[in-house]
Amino acid sequence: LILFPFMHHVVxxxxxxxxxxxHEHFITNLIRQRMYVALDQxxxxxxxxxxxxxxxxxxxxxxxxxxxxxxxxxxxRGQQVIYxxxxxxxxxxxxxxxxxxxxxxxCAITNSNQQVPLQVYIHSLNRTFPDVPVILTGKQVIRxxxxxxxxxxxxxxxxxxxxxxxxxxxxxxA
Numbered sequence: 001l002i003l004f005p006f007m008h009h010v011v012x013x014x015x016x017x018x019x020x021x022x023h024e025h026f027i028t029n030l031i032r033q034r035m036y037v038a039l040d041q042x043x044x045x046x047x048x049x050x051x052x053x054x055x056x057x058x059x060x061x062x063x064x065x066x067x068x069x070x071x072x073x074x075x076x077r078g079q080q081v082i083y084x085x086x087x088x089x090x091x092x093x094x095x096x097x098x099x100x101x102x103x104x105x106x107c108a109i110t111n112s113n114q115q116v117p118l119q120v121y122i123h124s125l126n127r128t129f130p131d132v133p134v135i136l137t138g139k140q141v142i143r144x145x146x147x148x149x150x151x152x153x154x155x156x157x158x159x160x161x162x163x164x165x166x167x168x169x170x171x172x173x174a
Contacts, residue, residue: 028065035068039075046080051169054102056084056093060115066108066137073162090121094128104169105129109138119147126150133169135162 053074055067064086071081082100097105107125109118116124118140125134134153141147142157149155156162 032065032068035065035072039068039072042072042075043078046078050079051103051166052080052082052100053166054082054084054093054097054100054105055107056088056105057086057108057110058121059087059089061109061111062086063108063110063138066110067106069159070106070108070137070162073159074166077166079166090124090128093125097129102132104133104135104166106135106137109136109140112140118144122147122153123150126153133165135165137162 053070055070057064057067067083067085071083074081082102084096093105105125109121122134122136125136130152132152134150135156136153137156141155147155154165156165
């Protein structure tokens with residue numbers, strides 16, 4: 001996808017002062033609009049042997065571009081997507097998980113101003129989703145080399161990483 005190198009370029013330009021927050025918001029919203037159109041044009045019927053993915057961003061965070069890209073990749077591969085979106089409280093995830101039983105969860109963590117420390121949040125996700133893969137992405141997760149990941153947690157930094165990982169995820173047995 002051409003969007004990933006472009007978005008990386010925007011991320012580089014922003015701190016340098018070459019573009020401002022308004023520029024970043026403008027281009028992000030243009031891309032978001034195009035992603036919604038592209039998602040609407042995909043075949044909505046999941047494949048027979050599909051996996052169910054739960055996508056969300058932590059409470060207090062509003063960066064959902066990774067979720068949109070992940071949703072597009074998954075749906076284009078015939079997978080079922082439950083898109084919770086931004087600012088999803090951790091307390092609500094456990095109830096939702098028990099009701100919908102996803103095969104994997106995808107969480108993007110971009111902001112550093114989390115209500116709980118990142119390591120604690122990751123362990124909370126492990127407790128909330130003990131028997132399914134937890135796929136993590138976002139600037140805060142990718143940058144950290146000191147994180148201690150539970151065995152069911154996986155960090156993906158690129159769309160290729162994501163594609164490789166989801167290819168090997170088994171569907172849950174009912």
